[in-house]
Amino acid sequence: MASIEKRTDGTETAYRVKIRLKGYPTQTATFARLTDARKWAQHTETAIREGRHFKTAEAKKHTLADLVDRYIKDVLPGKPKQYIKQKQQLTWWKEKLGYCLLADITPALIVKFRDELASGETYRGTPRTPATVVRYMAALSHAFTIAVNEWQWLEDSPMRKVKKPTESRGRVRFLDDDERERLLQACKASSNTWLYPCVILALSSGMRQAELLGLKWQNVNLKDGYLILHETKNGERRRVPLSGLALELLLQHAKIRRLDTDLLWPGTIHKDKPIDLRKPFETALKTAGITDFHWHDLRHCTASYLAMNGASLAEIAEVLGHKTLAMVKRYAHLSDGHVSNVVASMNLKIFGGG
Structure with missing residues (x-):
């Protein structure tokens, strides 16, 4: 609220205005006329409430x-x-x-x-x-x-x-068993021999495309079965386990690696830039008859398969490299059967059969 204080030094009269509104710094000004003081108080208070008044002259x-x-x-x-x-x-x-x-x-x-x-x-x-x-x-x-x-x-x-729009719950598009088999067959038959191992690695690790294609040999430990991602979206290093077919394919790839670059998947034109798999991947999708699917959805596949195999949301977040569980809650419904089994197991131990 605004208050106006009259001040007189014997020869001149001045009117000092003070505006106090909760959540905002106090505003003051002095005028020679009461009319001007009232106008300023009214205008400034309205401007503050509407977010138009700023203390700094800048x-x-x-x-x-x-x-x-x-x-x-x-x-x-x-x-x-x-x-x-x-x-x-x-x-x-x-x-x-x-x-x-x-x-x-x-x-x-x-x-x-x-x-x-x-x-x-x-x-x-x-x-x-x-x-x-x-x-x-x-x-x-x-x-x-x-x-x-x-x-x-x-x-x-x-x-x-200003209110932000409500974001959707997020896309969850993953390949069922038949689609996955068709896609992998198409990738294996691709003229680009690196498409198949890259897709396998994406499905088994949940790495983003930029993370996967930007891999360097010094960050891969094939002996102990893991790799380190130094450049991730959230800015933190991430350890990615390697096992099964993905590890086997990388071991084979290491035998024919190029020695003039550190990249696992160097481009055909620029050896220090990652290969572009966009067209080969699109061709494989078309060959496999798969629609409404993008490379990033391979990451959704990893998360979905983890959820359906009993992984907790915290475990899925750790694999994908998310700092919070908010991004992986979209997969929660896929682990409903696992949750039901956990609850049933708890009840059985507490109350016994019957």
């Missing part, structure tokens, strides 16, 4: 374009894996709101363009998914957070009051 000096440009220049280089994607996302916001002063950017304005973003189309007329909209908003939100905490351009981020 918010009235810089535009969103300034914020995006500085963030891309100073912050994004420290995030090499996200650089291209987040630069694209932030550039979209810059094109829409770059002309606006930071002091004029309100939650309502961001909501307007959030909804425009959600209704927009991407490749081949496909609407953006809620997950895509969330990524765009997250990129802008972090830029605002840096501007608040480190640059002191803003007192608070307008993103705090």
Whole structure:
């Protein structure tokens, strides 16, 4: 609430306004006329409630374009894996709101363009998914957070009051036994001799495509049956066990490895760049008569097979390299039979048969 204090030094009278609103820093100003004091108090209090008022004068000096440009220049280089994607996302916001002063950017304005973003189309007329909209908003939100905490351009981020779309539970597409057999046969018959071992390795380990194709021999221990991933999506090293057919195929592959590169799967043109298996994989899918399936779904296959063979969500998360269980909850229904057996076993031990 705003309070106005009258001050007189004998010759001049001044009116000092103080605005206190829960959750915001106190705002003060002094005026010579009571009318001006009241107008400022009303305008400022309304602006604070609507998220338009910022204590720092920097918010009235810089535009969103300034914020995006500085963030891309100073912050994004420290995030090499996200650089291209987040630069694209932030550039979209810059094109829409770059002309606006930071002091004029309100939650309502961001909501307007959030909804425009959600209704927009991407490749081949496909609407953006809620997950895509969330990524765009997250990129802008972090830029605002840096501007608040480190640059002191803003007192608070307008993103705090903007609701993110609810993401879907996530795609779960895995191959049944017949589909898996057909795909593996097609991969084995492929003109690309590396397609089959790579698909086997993907199915047995749950590695992402970039992790698998970026493997180097110094990170593979064939004697003890494991490999180390140093470059992962969550930034942490991960130990991947090797066993069965995947290990056998890697042992065979090691006998004919190229000595002029450290990569397990070097490209045919550039030996220090991983091979591109996109076309051979698409051809194998077509040959096998499998639709609605992508390379990343091989990772879903691994998780699904683990769940159906009694692995806990924590174990699946560890294999896939997820820090939390949130990403693997989509596979929970596949382990319902295992959970039922665990509950039945517990009841049998406690209450006995009957």
